[in-house]
Amino acid sequence: MGNVVLYYCRVVLAVIVLLVSALYGTIASIVCTIIGKQHLSQYTTARFYYNAMKYIMGIDVKVIGEEKLENKPFIAVSNHQSTLDILMLGRMFPPGCTVTAKTSLKYIPFLGWFMALSGTYFLNRSNRQQSVDTLNDGLRTIKEKKRALWIFPEGTRSYSTDLKILPFKKGAFHLAQQGKIPIVPVVVSNTSTLMNSKYHVFNRGVITVKVMDPISTEDLQKEDIGKFSEDLRDKMFEELKEIGYSKAINETSVPPESVLYTKQKDIERLSSRGEDSAVSSATNLLSQAD
Known part of the structure; x- marks a missing residue:
């Protein structure tokens, strides 16, 4: 019961942080637009949100390979899990980067206003041609002004407690x-x-993010896009299996799948060191957990 109450209290606090950040973003977007710096609106708001969540909610983001986001233009693609993806973006977003979002988000007070004012590309899922036109406009801006676009190719959040990446949409x-x-x-x-x-988990902790090497599309042909996206998803999934789960400070309240993963990794680590007795003990514990 105590964990459930704490969970909902933290959810309410996180929503308040998000709304305050959206209000800040609305004001920042207006100011940035007036001074001709609209492309910095999402970057400044992202950093505001990240720092607020870090110090108020106790969630940090550790980035591996961040220097690979320095050379624009590029299109970043990442796995889509939960609303904590916004926090990841808050830490990762480089200046001059924007996102795509479904049109309905435009009408949410503060959040939608901020997104509209800051240059988000809204996609109407019921009107494919309109979405294509929007993306083509975005493509021109990205190339001409050396900007960046962040896309979640799964198209929806997985909310998975397993290590999983959903099939990629090809847009x-x-x-x-x-x-x-x-x-x-x-x-x-x-x-x-x-x-x-x-x-009912809402812990403090650290999210790990791995930026992989940029992939050139200079020689990519239209007919090869399907295989290209599937191969990339497979590579990203292999990387996900390596970095695993975010590190929670309160590990007594985590999904059982993450506990099993941790035990399996411990066995692999001990096995690589040749510690047979320790591996045997760990394997017994793992079988008991199952």
Whole structure:
């Protein structure tokens, strides 16, 4: 009962932080637009939100390979899990980067206003041609002004407690192929150890993010996009299995899948050291957990 109450208290606090950040973003977007710096609106708001969540909610983001986001233009693609993806973006967003979002978000007070004012590309899922036109406009801006676009190719949040990446939609890859823009894969550790409604988890902790090497699309042909996206998803999934779950400070309240993963990794680590007795003990514990 105590964990459930704490969970909902932290959810309310996180929503307040998000709304305050959206209000800040609305004001910042107006100011940035007036002074001709609209492309910095999302960057400044992202950093505001990240720092607020870090110091108020106790959730930090550790980035591996961040220097690979320095050379624009590029299209970043990352796995999509929960609302904590916004926090990841808050830490990762480089200046001059923007996102795509469904049109309905435009009408949410503060958050939608901020997104509209800061240059978000809104996609109408019921009107494909309108979405294509929006993305083509975005493509021109990205190339001409050396900007960046962040896309979640899964198309929806997985909310998975397992290590999982859903099948990719191909829009981001068609866009990259059409504009000959590099793709930067970004893999985010499973965040269900920090936030999960099924188990009423909302812990403090650290999200690990791995920026993989940029991939050129100069020679990518339209007919090869399907295989390209599938191969990339497979590579990102292998990376996800390596970085695993986000590190929770309160590990007594995490999904059981993450506990099993940790034990398996411990066995692999001990086995690589040749510690047979320790491996035997750990294996027994693992079988008991199952």
